[in-house]
Amino acid sequence: MKMNPVYKRETTVSARSFRLALILMLFNGVLALVVMLNMYSVLERVKLTAEIQYSSFTNLYVFVAVVEFVMLMFIMPALTSGSISGERERQTLDLLLTTVMKPWEIIWGKLTSSFATMFLLILSSFPLLAVSFVYGGVMYYDVFLLLLCYLAVALLCGSMGICFSSLFKRSTIATVVSYGVLIIIAAGTYAVNVFALSIARMNMTNTYALSASGMADQANTGGFLYLLLINPVATFYVMISRQTGDNNQVLKSLTNVFGPHPESFVLDNWVVLSILIQLLLAAVFLFAAIKAISPGKGIRKIK
Template identity: 55%
Template sequence: MKMNPVYKREMMVSARSLRMSLIITVFNSILAVVALLNMYSNVVQVRITADVQYGSFLDLYEFVACVEFIMLMFIMPAITSGTISGERERQTLDLMLTTKMKSWEIVTGKLAAAFVTMFLVVISSFPVIAMVFVYGGITWGNVAQMMACYVVSALFAGSLGICCSSLFKRSTVATVAAYAVLALTVAGTFAVNMFSYSMARMDLNTAAYVMGNMGGVTVNSGGFLYTLLVNPAVTFLVILQKNAPASTTGILQSYGSREPGLVMNHWVLVSMAVQLALSALFFLIAVKTVRKKGIGRNA
């Protein structure tokens, strides 16, 4: 099977760069130091109290998982938002567009290269996650679920980045736009739910009713909860909560209790499907706009 030329070139150039080796080294060094400190504190605790807190070993898993997720969400847009606009700035995009390469092949090559680069970093941290298995509490199924979440989140953030890169002429503008949309997706949906939940709780009639009936009526953020389906951080937290229930209280319950339903019962699957659909939409926009000159470019 023919390898995508853009992907091949990106990987070749990336392999020659010192940047990737440096990111992997620094990232894994931090994780390793934190893991060793965590184990050391557990051992010291056992020596002092003679009480083995097995649950505390799961803190390590949570920490590593959180760091990796945050890194994915921060680094993916940074890597992808300069891809198409960078080619425009270097004036190499026109050369590629005059060849037999299709727009979707260019976008796919760029996205795949960023995706593989990112996952090289994630996979390189597996030895640290493996330390958790020494004490138990986390299954391969949990790790697989977390990996699926990473894949979807990376695709989401990457597609968003590449979409902005295709839409805007300058890489700096594309990067700012990608982070702005991502912040709106993550923080914005939380904020909307918080606001909606606060308004519901402040409703005087409801408040009086609740006080009179000692919580007989449930108050929640209403339909705004479903905006959290587009939020990869919520998906991640729901998975993390199931994996390590002792440390994270239900994120979905933070905005009021609800009756179980199809979406609530299969939140992870539904949210991943929604995020994949959005990723596909971003990808399509990127493909459609790659031949355009980009917003901010003179005719």
């Protein structure tokens, strides 16, 4: 099978650099230190109280998962937002377009090379996640779902960065816009739901003349809740809440924040549907990036 030349070149340069080895050592070193301190605190507690709190190991799993998720969400745009605009700044993009490679192959090679670097960091930390398997509480299905969530957020953030890198001529502008859109998706959808919930509570309180702790507690955000399906933070929160709680934790986690909502197919399958929607949104960003660098028929580049 023919390997993508862009992917081959980018991964070769990254694998030969000392920076990648240093990042791997520092990242896993910090996580290993946290794991060892957690284990030490559990052992000391056993010596003092003769009781083992198994929830500490579940908390360790949550901590490592959260660190990796945050790393994926905030580093992937930085890795990809300068991929195409950087080639344009070095005046090598036109040379790439004159080769037999198609625009989608260039985009895909840039994206997969950045994703491979991040996936190496995630995969190298899985032995630390496996510590919680010794004491139970986390199933293999949970790890598989966690990997799917990582895949969705990495592709979404990476495709977002490479899309704006194709649209803008400057890497700095592409990076700023990528993080701006990411903040809108993550914090903006949450803010819309918070605002909708406050309006619903205010209207219900005025209607029934009850205190905020009465009928107003039954208010919810309504259809605005489904905006969170494109929010990777909300998806990760729901997934972790379910893995560390009971099977109905998805509905409970959303109800505690955004008011009670009736059960539905979307809420019952929130994580899977949200991952599919995020992958679809990533495909839209990639399509826009391909169109932007296609000679003669691309989207007009922004200075």
